[in-house]
Amino acid sequence: MESIIGIYIFILGLLIGSFLNVCIYRIPRGESISYPPSHCTSCGKKIKRYDLIPVISWIFLKGKCRNCGEKISIRYALVELITAVLFILTYFQYGYSIYLVKCLILIPFLIVIAMIDYDTMEVYATTTWLAIAVGIISLGVNLYLGEPVIDYIYGGLLGAGIIIFIILISKLILGTEGIGWGDVEICGLCGLFLGFKLTFVMIFFSFIIGGVIGVYLLKFKKKNGRSEMAFGPSIIMATLFIIIWGDKILNWYLDTFYKY
Numbered sequence: 001m002e003s004i005i006g007i008y009i010f011i012l013g014l015l016i017g018s019f020l021n022v023c024i025y026r027i028p029r030g031e032s033i034s035y036p037p038s039h040c041t042s043c044g045k046k047i048k049r050y051d052l053i054p055v056i057s058w059i060f061l062k063g064k065c066r067n068c069g070e071k072i073s074i075r076y077a078l079v080e081l082i083t084a085v086l087f088i089l090t091y092f093q094y095g096y097s098i099y100l101v102k103c104l105i106l107i108p109f110l111i112v113i114a115m116i117d118y119d120t121m122e123v124y125a126t127t128t129w130l131a132i133a134v135g136i137i138s139l140g141v142n143l144y145l146g147e148p149v150i151d152y153i154y155g156g157l158l159g160a161g162i163i164i165f166i167i168l169i170s171k172l173i174l175g176t177e178g179i180g181w182g183d184v185e186i187c188g189l190c191g192l193f194l195g196f197k198l199t200f201v202m203i204f205f206s207f208i209i210g211g212v213i214g215v216y217l218l219k220f221k222k223k224n225g226r227s228e229m230a231f232g233p234s235i236i237m238a239t240l241f242i243i244i245w246g247d248k249i250l251n252w253y254l255d256t257f258y259k260y
Helices: 002-029 055-061 072-094 098-120 127-145 149-172 180-196 196-221 231-259
Strands: none
Touching: 002 072, 002 098, 002 127, 002 149, 055 072, 072 231, 098 127, 098 180, 098 231, 127 149, 127 180, 149 180, 149 196, 180 196, 180 231, 196 231
16 A cells, blocks of 8 residues: 555656746746747647656657757756655655645755755745745644644744845855855745754754855856856755755764663
8 A cells, every 4th residue: 555655646746846847947937937838949849748758758859849849858848746755755755644644745846945045145035935835734634643843943943044144144254144044034934844853953954965066166156267156956956965965964963872
């Protein structure tokens, strides 16, 4: 039974990943995510339903538009596949539970926010604040079920507060903000879903991931004396990592360093 549910969740991830590609492309352009139907961005022709099968259609079409032959980025298939993999890993971690539902709601928002931030270095309130609203509603569900919610509220405040602190200190010492205010929304959102303790772990890993990416950019991607990077994707990658393995990491740390 569990394996059957897992297959359904994987397929659900593929389908949602396909929709996320639409959001990632259209939101920065100010376009509707519901209309017009999916179409080739090169020739403008509507894509047939049988060419919208996640991952499989891209492979079958050899990464090209059926109508005009324009190349379709492999990123579309990767977003679909990554969404499905994250869904199934989360299911294996938490089983069929309220927390699983919360994660399956959060993950699509995080993927859209991360990809748009990576592409444009912009964070759109239409995504972050909608996700925050969903997070607040989910706290009401926890409260109804008799589960503590204050830990998640503290997590959101901690995530947002640390980024605000870094921005203010950077402005004071370096004269530049260093991190964007959109990252405050992202980190606050993630903390609202993770809770207080896991938010600490998430922030730790986000700076490690950001540091690794920064070094890579400085070494291999530096152009014209500039090597800008969006920090939002690092926060989100760390959050996705913590969603799946955060409890194990935290328990290992506590058992190792606070055993006695």
